[in-house]
Amino acid sequence: MESLVQDTIKTRVQSVLAKIRAAAEKAGRSASTVRLVAATKTVAIPQIAEGVQAGLFLLGENRVQEALTKIPAFTHGSVQWHFIGQLQRRKVRSVIGVFDLIHSVDSLELAQEIDRRAGDAGHRQDVLLEVNIGNEPTKAGFCPDDVREVVSEIAHLSHIRIKGLMAIPPPTSDPASARPYFRKLAELAKMIDAQQLPSVKMDELSMGMSNDYEVAIEEGATLVRVGSAIFGARHV
Ligand SMILES: *Cc1c(COP(=O)(O)O)cnc(C)c1O
Secondary structure, eight states: OGGGTTSOHHHHHHHHHHHHHHHHHHTTOOGGGOEEEEEOTTOOHHHHHHHHHTTOOEEEESOHHHHHHHGGGSOBTTBEEEEOSOOOGGGGGGTTTTOSEEEEEOSHHHHHHHHHHHHHTTOOEEEEEEEOTTOOTTOOSBOTTTHHHHHHHHTTOTTEEEEEEEEOOOOOSOGGGGHHHHHHHHHHHHHHHHTOOTTEEEEEEEOOOTTTHHHHHHTTOSEEEEOHHHHOOOOO
16 A cells, blocks of 8 residues: 555545446446445544545445444435444444445344344335355355345345345455455355345345455446555554
8 A cells, every 4th residue: 555655535536436437347337336335444534524525425334333423424415324344233223224234244133133123213224144255264244055045034024125245255465366256246146136035136246345346346246345445554
């Protein structure tokens, strides 16, 4: 990231958006099918605001407490907030209706809690199911082999709507080595769609981060979560 030190957030937002467009076109997709979620964990409000001025609209936060301090700083409706981090069940009540999309539903129990709390609030919460696409022992998410069954269970919950899948492939410095994982997630989504469950449509594939979002777009990403390529390296 050293070479970015001289760049402004505005330049970086424009550069990421241009690369998203180019990657979509290269893959024969319309650029409008890919949305940028700016990952804003640890980023202060003025920097986020600078990004919003430069064209960011979707903001992704990892921690409930941190998000709740930032959200009131932005005019309601001027941006949308997504939750992309691990969500604890006891925090669910404070996120219902606050986040337009929760990317990171990683257990049936969490889905049930979201359904219950959304029901209390008279809300229907959009979610993605997080898949542990590399079967990593320490990573959150459903095992790829379990997802189809889990989807059919969650599909019964009336206050939750499954919009697609999310994954974070095993870390690597070579973006190309993430490709098979992105492809696998896209295939999983196709298989789920083929089940034709009521209220389940795999519209969204949340995959790709600063290092590999272009590859993810080539493999079908509709939401890319980009942090450091916009805001610089995180020091905390
Ligand atoms: C931090 C984070 C990102 C963005 O990571 P960068 O490598 O900084 O782009 C994406 N997704 C999740 C879930 C994150 O926590």
